[in-house]
Amino acid sequence: xxxxxxxxxxxxxxxxxxxxxxxxxxxxxxxxxxxxxxxxxxxxxxxxxxxxxxxxxxxxxxxxxxxxxxxxxxxxxxxxxxxxxxxxxxxxxxxxxxxxxxxxxxxxxx
Amino acid sequence: xxxxxxxxxxxxxxxxxxxxxxxxxxxxxxxxxxxxxxxxxxxxxxxxxxxxxxxxxxxxxxxxxxxxxxxxxxxxxxxxxxxxxxxxxxxxxxxxxxxxxxxxxxxxxxxx
Numbered sequence: 001x002x003x004x005x006x007x008x009x010x011x012x013x014x015x016x017x018x019x020x021x022x023x024x025x026x027x028x029x030x031x032x033x034x035x036x037x038x039x040x041x042x043x044x045x046x047x048x049x050x051x052x053x054x055x056x057x058x059x060x061x062x063x064x065x066x067x068x069x070x071x072x073x074x075x076x077x078x079x080x081x082x083x084x085x086x087x088x089x090x091x092x093x094x095x096x097x098x099x100x101x102x103x104x105x106x107x108x109x110x
Numbered sequence: 111x112x113x114x115x116x117x118x119x120x121x122x123x124x125x126x127x128x129x130x131x132x133x134x135x136x137x138x139x140x141x142x143x144x145x146x147x148x149x150x151x152x153x154x155x156x157x158x159x160x161x162x163x164x165x166x167x168x169x170x171x172x173x174x175x176x177x178x179x180x181x182x183x184x185x186x187x188x189x190x191x192x193x194x195x196x197x198x199x200x201x202x203x204x205x206x207x208x209x210x211x212x213x214x215x216x217x218x219x220x221x222x
Contacts, residue, residue: 004152041218042215044201044213046210087152087153097158097166097168102151102152103152
C-alpha cells in the first residue's frame with residue numbers, strides 16, 4: 001500500500017466549476033501536511049499547508065481529518081490556469097523528508 | 111535573490127557512463143534534499159544533507175548512487191554506471207534551518 005494515495009484523475013471541469021480532491025495517508029505518525037502544485041515538466045510548488053482546523057487561501061480550501069487520515073483540497077470558481085497536477089504531501093518531521101502522492105491531474109476547459 | 115539552481119537542465123548519458131547533477135541552494139539555506147521523479151510517478155525522497163554531512167540517506171539506492179554537500183560549492187548527486195531505469199527527473203530542494211522547502215527546476219536525465 002502506498003503511503004500517500006490519490007486518485008490520479010484526470011478531473012475534467014469547465015471554468016467556474018468547483019472541484020474537490022481527496023487524499024489518504026497511512027502513517028499515523030505524520031505531523032505535517034501540504035498540497036503542492038506541479039505543472040507539466042516543472043518543479044512542484046507549495047500551494048498551501050493543511051491544518052486540522054481547516055484553512056482557506058482565496059479560492060482554495062484545505063482540510064485535514066487526523067482520525068480518518070484524510071486530506072482534502074477544494075477549488076472554487078476554477079480558472080484555466082488551475083490546470084495542473086495537485087500533489088498531496090505528508091511529513092513525519094516537519095520539512096525534513098516529504099512523502100508525495102502521485103498526484104491528481106486537473107484539466108479546466110473553457 | 112536567485113532560487114535553487116540546478117544544472118544541467120537536461121543530461122543525456124549512455125548506459126555505463128557517470129552522471130553528475132549539481133544543486134546550489136538558495137542563499138542562506140543550509141539544508142539540501144534530493145528527490146527523484148520517475149515517469150508517471152510521484153516524487154520520491156532520496157537524501158537529506160547539511161554542509162559536509164549526510165543526515166538521512168534512507169531513500170538512496172544501495173549501489174551506484176552517492177551524494178555530497180561540501181563546505182564550498184554545490185551539492186552533487188552522482189550516479190555511476192547509469193542504466194535505463196535511472197532516467198527520471200531529479201529535483202533538489204533547499205531550506206533554512208527551520209522553514210519550508212524551495213525546489214529547483216530539476217535535471218532531466220535520459221539514459222540511452
